[in-house]
Amino acid sequence: MTYTANFRVWRGIGGEGELQDYTVEVNEGEVVLDVIHRIQATQEPDLGVRWNCKAGKCGSCSAEINGKPRLMCMTRMNTFEEGAPVTVTPMRTFPVIRDLVTDVSFNYEKGRQVPAFSPPKDLKPGDFRMQQKDVERSQEFRKCIECFLCTNTCHAVRDHEENVKFFAGPRVLMRTAELDMHPLDTLDRRRMAQDELGLGYCNITKCCTEVCPEHIHITDNALIPLKERVADLKYDPLRWLGNKIRVRGKDD
Amino acid sequence: MSSVTTPVSTDGQPPKRKRAEIGVKTLRTDRYWVQPLVTFIALMLFVIYSTWRAFMNADYFYEPLISPFYSPCLSTACPPGSSFWTPLDLPVAFSPALLILIFPLGFRLTCYYYRKSYYRAFWQSPPACAVAEPHGKYTGETRFPLIFQNAHRYFFYAGLAFNALLTYDAIIAFRNHEGQWGHASVGTLVLILNAAFLWFYSLSCHSCRHAIGGRLKNFSKHPARYKMWTWVSKLNGNHMRYAWISMVFVAFTDFYVYLVASGKITNFYFF
Numbered sequence: 001m002t003y004t005a006n007f008r009v010w011r012g013i014g015g016e017g018e019l020q021d022y023t024v025e026v027n028e029g030e031v032v033l034d035v036i037h038r039i040q041a042t043q044e045p046d047l048g049v050r051w052n053c054k055a056g057k058c059g060s061c062s063a064e065i066n067g068k069p070r071l072m073c074m075t076r077m078n079t080f081e082e083g084a085p086v087t088v089t090p091m092r093t094f095p096v097i098r099d100l101v102t103d104v105s106f107n108y109e110k111g112r113q114v115p116a117f118s119p120p121k122d123l124k125p126g127d128f129r130m131q132q133k134d135v136e137r138s139q140e141f142r143k144c145i146e147c148f149l150c151t152n153t154c155h156a157v158r159d160h161e162e163n164v165k166f167f168a169g170p171r172v173l174m175r176t177a178e179l180d181m182h183p184l185d186t187l188d189r190r191r192m193a194q195d196e197l198g199l200g201y202c203n204i205t206k207c208c209t210e211v212c213p214e215h216i217h218i219t220d221n222a223l224i225p226l227k228e229r230v231a232d233l234k235y236d237p238l239r240w241l242g243n244k245i246r247v248r249g250k251d252d
Numbered sequence: 253m254s255s256v257t258t259p260v261s262t263d264g265q266p267p268k269r270k271r272a273e274i275g276v277k278t279l280r281t282d283r284y285w286v287q288p289l290v291t292f293i294a295l296m297l298f299v300i301y302s303t304w305r306a307f308m309n310a311d312y313f314y315e316p317l318i319s320p321f322y323s324p325c326l327s328t329a330c331p332p333g334s335s336f337w338t339p340l341d342l343p344v345a346f347s348p349a350l351l352i353l354i355f356p357l358g359f360r361l362t363c364y365y366y367r368k369s370y371y372r373a374f375w376q377s378p379p380a381c382a383v384a385e386p387h388g389k390y391t392g393e394t395r396f397p398l399i400f401q402n403a404h405r406y407f408f409y410a411g412l413a414f415n416a417l418l419t420y421d422a423i424i425a426f427r428n429h430e431g432q433w434g435h436a437s438v439g440t441l442v443l444i445l446n447a448a449f450l451w452f453y454s455l456s457c458h459s460c461r462h463a464i465g466g467r468l469k470n471f472s473k474h475p476a477r478y479k480m481w482t483w484v485s486k487l488n489g490n491h492m493r494y495a496w497i498s499m500v501f502v503a504f505t506d507f508y509v510y511l512v513a514s515g516k517i518t519n520f521y522f523f
Contacts, residue, residue, distance in 0.1 A: 010274065014268070015272055016273060017272065017273060064279065066279060066280060066281045066282075068280060069381075087281075089272060089274055090272045096269060096270065097269060134469075153381050153382055156390060156392055158382075159387075159390065160390045161271070167392075181469065183472075198392075198394075200392050201391070203368075203393055204364055205368050205371050205378060205381075207382070220458070224458045225462060225466050227402070228458065228459060228462035229467060230402075231402045231404075231405065234402075235403065236405065252468070
């Protein structure tokens with residue numbers, strides 16, 4: 001069924017801008033990205049929007065729809081009341097390039113701080129042998145499409161821009177957890193997670209998990225296990241003593 | 253025709269990119285405040301009730317039932333039959349609950365689920381996802397006092413000892429008021445359920461999941477720990493549910509013992 005929707009879209013360049021109103025046709029089965037494209041095609045040819053796959057797998061069309069961080073291509077129009085205004089804004093945490101397009105390079109800069117996968121030096125790539133049960137924890141995190149909705153939603157940087165210096169965000173910390181859990185990774189990444197990537201800034205309020213379009217259990221399976229691993233290293237005097245006097249084996 | 257113009261700074265260069273200027277704290281249109289409000293009310297009710305009972309220092313024991321708020325009862329002032337091990341010589345006015353509640357309270361205060369709930373509901377940090385928090389500064393759990401949240405595992409270990417004690421209390425509740433074995437009452441059932449819910453809550457804990465096997469890199473080298481880790485992981489998925497059920501039920505258990513001990517109801521015996 002076709003109807004006319006009221007859209008409010010944030011428009012601006014470099015951060016300065018405002019919400020602008022559009023009335024636009026909506027057809028059955030459409031998603032928010034379809035409607036944004038219709039505004040672009042019929043009313044505002046210079047409306048900036050980043051998109052690619054329209055299937056929730058590329059992570060390009062991240063935005064905030066009625067205040068909720070979502071992928072525009074995965075937000076169906078039939079979840080809104082007909083006639084009720086639909087507000088679309090860029091992700092708040094990242095600087096705006098234009099309209100709905102944000103500069104997410106912060107995530108890549110932080111990601112580059114994480115040392116790459118480091119297998120044993122004497123192990124050649126063709127000789128990697130792992131059992132499924134050893135890698136399945138990490139495989140959940142490989143579903144990440146890098147939409148950065150998690151980092152956008154995390155109040156540690158969203159509400160406190162000064163913390164971008166200290167806190168890498170859930171996506172990068174999940175990558176760190178992924179590598180720290182990997183059976184063939186030789187680096188101890190725990191100190192770095194806490195001291196350089198700012199794991200301690202996470203207060204596990206689970207917003208990253210709530211907004212993840214891939215339904216990755218970021219908090220329960222990545223961030224909390226990483227916090228526990230850091231506690232092993234830095235905040236558990238008994239484990240520290242056990243390691244010092246070598247009564248504990250290595251947790252391999 | 254473009255409705256957007258490129259801002260230009262005074263030196264003629266495009267200005268540095270900034271976050272979008274959106275004047276309101278949130279554009280959410282749903283009732284995002286309901287969940288933190290409900291959490292706030294429920295936790296406050298528990299805090300008020302448990303504080304009242306902890307300082308009451310009465311009506312917590314009726315042979316063979318003892319309130320979980322007062323077990324183990326470590327004071328010489330505890331009623332005969334309720335004290336555990338070697339009682340401490342404490343003033344009669346000092347409630348023995350105050351000696352022990354720090355452990356279960358600490359376990360819940362540092363629990364990863366409760367942290368989420370009270371950071372949201374009490375400290376508004378954040379009140380809900382994508383809703384701005386009211387604080388000007390945020391350092392998370394990097395500094396005193398919140399850095400002590402990392403001690404959760406020690407409260408977990410203490411919690412296990414309490415679970416064992418409360419299980420013991422439930423077992424010895426298979427007696428009648430005169431101390432003869434082979435009887436069961438509503439109170440026995442309440443104490444058993446209370447101990448069971450507390451075990452579910454403890455075993456589903458994130459620190460338990462880590463200690464059981466989460467800290468390992470190679471599960472295949474530790475098949476028994478891996479198997480246990482998969483069980484605990486399943487429980488862990490319901491940690492929030494167990495947290496609420498066990499908290500409400502521990503208060504209910506105490507309230508039931510209070511009603512029986514104060515003579516307001518009779519503890520009905522099945523056999």
